Amino acid sequence: MAMAAFRREGRRLLLSPVSYNSSFAARSAILSYSELGPMGARSISTQAVRNRMKSVKNIQKITKAMKMVAASKLRSVQVRTENSRGFWQPFTALLGDNPSVDVKKNVIVTITSDKGLCGGINSTSVRVSKALYKLTSGPEKETKYVVLGEKGKVQLARDSKNSIEMNITELQKNPLNYTQVSVLADDILKNVEYDALRIIYNKYQSVVSFLPTVSTILSPETVEKESEAGGKLGILDSYEIEGGDTKAEVLQNLAEFQFSCVLFNASLENACSEMGARMSAMDSSSRNAGEMLDRLTLTYNRTRQASITTELIEIISGASALTGFSQSARATDNIQYRRYACMIKLQS
């Protein structure tokens, strides 16, 4: 927000010296920082431009530092994310992935970040959640949200606050570990009735690309129902179960464990995407700040030179009033001509 305002201000400063000769008086309404006498008098102040340059430079330093921090955090989370992908692969190999399953009670778990300045990943997650909500709602069907992260809560509470079941924040206070996520998963499972859980997160492909992804986890009863339809779930009966558990028992344990593992992987992937998005956002804002600084420097120099020119003109006109007329006229014209020619060259 602040950067956009700065860009607009920078462009306004750029416009004013171009036509400063004739229409400075007209623009005086916009330029509130300089005191203007008639026809571009000497009191153009460079102080305001200098202040703006200083603040833009500070912003550039801060955003560069944030990019470095995000890059270093990214490196450590990335390794853990890639290692955690092995958690859900056996589950998908056994139970398959059924995103298009049609059930009565859907719970959408949206994973977002707590902190901002990370580009558009939270908005994409929320958009996908809302689309999924529309897809899964219908007569006799019930869809609820469980939101992880502050940013998602704010966005979803704007228009879907009656469908939010729970909201979890402060998840990243300690580095993410499986114990924490599994306690969280346990909390969710205890408080929410579901036939299918859909977890929405940004999967980390590379530093610049994050894919919004949906992972579906079915409750044991739904698995039973779907196994009649055949496919991967249909051949579950051909497995032999060791120990004293029944198939229902095993499915129950598996469902809980699957949710916990998939949630762990999803939160790691989302954290990775958050760091990557923050890196690119901070990088582009440092670049914008640099460009703005260049433009402001040009404006500053031009303003400075214009004020020097006007001072010289005044001195020489004053001197001419005392000595002859023609000598001073030629000198003034010469200086004026040269200065304006320079300015025109700078502008083109």
Add this chain to the structure above:
Amino acid sequence: MASTAAAVPFWRAAGMTYITYSNICASLVRGCLKEPYRSDAGAREKVHFAVSKWANGKPEKSSIRSDSHSE
């Protein structure tokens, strides 16, 4: 509760989910480690998050789960 043909495991009968059961087993295993590895593993056990349920479109007071899960 345990009167079906297949016996319900003791932890399920006590009201624990599989996740709780496996977390307890994991902390027991971590407790068996010797010193430098023990503190490293302790770092993997930290739990902290703030949970708040919503009712009628309004969040209720959030409760912070900040235990280190070591039952």
